């Protein structure tokens with residue numbers, strides 16, 4: 001495993017574990033996954049040196065936090081535990097009460113990273129950061145983070161907090177590269193972190209899916225990347241991942257992760273549906289891509305032009321209802 005060199009109290013592994021899948025109906029992994037496999041994934045992650053664990057109060061409506069907390073047990077104190085508040089009513093007393101509730105579900109004395117899950121479109125961050133400041137003062141929260149924030153709003157959040165907002169959790173992968181424009185340079189320059197979510201594009205970059213074998217669950221039924229046309233268009237990128245993978249005895253998913261975390265300010269938080277996937281993902285931290293490989297993958301990614309936005313909506317409906 002490799003770790004960020006960022007000067008946090010606890011080490012943050014370059015490959016973490018995302019736990020939206022834990023107990024969330026929309027992923028459709030079922031009871032055995034929630035009751036047993038999720039726990040096994042967490043225990044194996046610990047063995048492999050993973051220290052970054054990411055959850056949120058909204059995942060499974062608290063179930064993900066509970067499963068993660070129980071699986072970590074006493075080890076929760078030695079990992080970098082990250083959760084998120086959904087800022088529906090982001091006033092200071094609510095923020096404080098919700099942090100306590102998350103810590104209780106996790107069985108944790110404190111939260112290493114408490115993130116604002118997404119920017120509130122109406123209320124600016126002054127109110128939420130007042131609550132965050134109070135939580136840091138009493139030691140319930142270590143670092144404050146944001147998620148799905150533009151650079152401008154990340155900086156405004158820092159100003160409102162009056163100290164560093166350590167991380168911005170955003171989609172970042174070979175097929176979602178907008179953080180390269182401004183978030184990554186900012187993080188590198190200021191000692192901040194970009195936490196890459198959906199680093200495998202929700203499984204697209206594993207190469208496991210194609211037009212004849214599409215994943216069946218609500219999350220991916222609503223993701224245009226899994227439209228038959230887009231799966232066909234992704235074939236060249238998947239082939240490029242396979243080719244680089246052969247040189248490293250690695251899978252396409254591992255190469256996709258190695259590509260994402262090559263940037264020094266990035267840690268990735270892939271989810272996993274099995275212990276084996278988690279093992280592969282953790283091992284990806286140790287893959288060194290050459291400059292040529294990195295660029296070849298970036299070029300193949302640039303040639304992938306999926307159907308997105310409004311053009312994708314009727315196709316999503318057709319793909320879902322078979323018309």
Ligand SMILES: NC(=O)c1ccc[n+]([C@@H]2O[C@H](COP(=O)([O-])OP(=O)(O)OC[C@H]3O[C@@H](n4cnc5c(N)ncnc54)[C@H](OP(=O)(O)O)[C@@H]3O)[C@@H](O)[C@H]2O)c1
Pocket residue numbers: 017018019020021054055117147148169170196197198199200201202203204206208215253254269270271272273276277278280281
């Ligand atoms: N802040 C936010 O708004 C936000 C939004 C989304 C996600 N997140 C966080 O980011 C985490 C990861 O994102 P994500 O779950 O959306 O997408 P992801 O990590 O890109 O994809 C996860 C899925 O990919 C497949 N997979 C994982 N490892 C694999 C491997 N080694 N080989 C083959 N397939 C593999 C699994 O699905 P199958 O086996 O079923 O194919 C798994 O459920 C979440 O758990 C959550 O913590 C945050």
